[in-house]
Amino acid sequence: MHNWKKIMIAFFGLLINMVAVAQDQVVDSTQTGFMRSSGKIYVVVAVLLTILAGIVFYMVRLDSKISKLEKES
Amino acid sequence: MIRKSWWKIVAVILMVYTFTAGLLIKVPHVGNLYESIRNIFFHVPMWFGMMVLFTVSLVNALKYLRNPLIKFDILSVEYAKTGMLFGILGLITGAIWANYTWGEPWSNDPKQILAAIALLIYAAYFILRNSITDMDKRAKIAAVYNVFACAMLIPTLWIIPRMVESLHPGGQGVDGNPGMNGKDLDPTMRLVFWPAVFAWTLFVVWITTLKVRFALVKEKKSANA
Numbered sequence: 001m002h003n004w005k006k007i008m009i010a011f012f013g014l015l016i017n018m019v020a021v022a023q024d025q026v027v028d029s030t031q032t033g034f035m036r037s038s039g040k041i042y043v044v045v046a047v048l049l050t051i052l053a054g055i056v057f058y059m060v061r062l063d064s065k066i067s068k069l070e071k072e073s
Numbered sequence: 074m075i076r077k078s079w080w081k082i083v084a085v086i087l088m089v090y091t092f093t094a095g096l097l098i099k100v101p102h103v104g105n106l107y108e109s110i111r112n113i114f115f116h117v118p119m120w121f122g123m124m125v126l127f128t129v130s131l132v133n134a135l136k137y138l139r140n141p142l143i144k145f146d147i148l149s150v151e152y153a154k155t156g157m158l159f160g161i162l163g164l165i166t167g168a169i170w171a172n173y174t175w176g177e178p179w180s181n182d183p184k185q186i187l188a189a190i191a192l193l194i195y196a197a198y199f200i201l202r203n204s205i206t207d208m209d210k211r212a213k214i215a216a217v218y219n220v221f222a223c224a225m226l227i228p229t230l231w232i233i234p235r236m237v238e239s240l241h242p243g244g245q246g247v248d249g250n251p252g253m254n255g256k257d258l259d260p261t262m263r264l265v266f267w268p269a270v271f272a273w274t275l276f277v278v279w280i281t282t283l284k285v286r287f288a289l290v291k292e293k294k295s296a297n298a
Binding site: 038041042044045048049052056059062063066067069070073 | 076081085088089092093096097279280283286287289290293294297
């Protein structure tokens with residue numbers, strides 16, 4: 001439980017950082033970067049990979065939880 | 074931590090590859106498909122995965138009939154469940170794709186109808202199974218019906234689709250299997266398609282093993298109680 005709190009704090013710390021990044025991008029919104037090339041398809045790739053990462057994270061946790069249950073029983 | 078993790082890592086790597094390469098590779102222009110041709114990396118693996126899952130389910134049903142251990146029954150029903158999930162996802166993704174290429178989500182294409190029939194046969198498996206309260210009876214009858222249901226996949230998904238004309242690739246007068254035109258698949262697309270099939274299959278097998286392991290723990294607990 002204690003470990004989780006640390007992870008969450010670190011996560012929200014990263015979010016604050018993202019606000020700063022977003023501010024930067026508003027200034028140069030005309031700038032064309034890698035993520036904006038090829039019709040912004042890389043944005044979709046990023047979204048899909050994020051969702052996949054979330055699902056994999058969830059399944060890894062589930063897997064280790066079941067492993068623990070198996071050991072107990 | 075995670076049991077036998079190497080193939081799960083392979084599954085995740087292949088999934089990442091499917092999602093990136095599947096969206097980024099150059100695809101050929103075929104008919105009115107345009108970019109939607111990329112659906113072949115997501116829609117078709119659903120059916121490949123379903124076939125694998127239903128086959129594993131059948132094997133475990135047969136194992137149960139030879140040696141009535143409740144473990145085989147659990148394996149059989151959990152693989153059938155995820156097979157059903159992939160089948161339904163295949164139908165839905167197919168309908169979405171069809172809406173924008175054939176003009177309507179359901180055009181009574183023989184392959185659509187036959188896939189729906191195959192899934193309905195499996196739906197009956199779950200209804201039959203859940204209607205029996207006695208555990209051993211349920212396992213035995215479900216296993217017998219599973220053999221019938223899996224046998225029905227052969228005419229509905231493998232034989233009849235080759236004999237009739239269809240909006241899908243493959244079918245009467247066309248080369249290839251019911252999934253796609255044999256040698257027609259672009260070589261670059263093939264480099265993503267087969268890994269995608271493995272990725273989805275391994276991924277869903279992982280999900281199923283989690284469900285099986287959970288069910289086994291639950292079963293052990295209730296047996297001890």
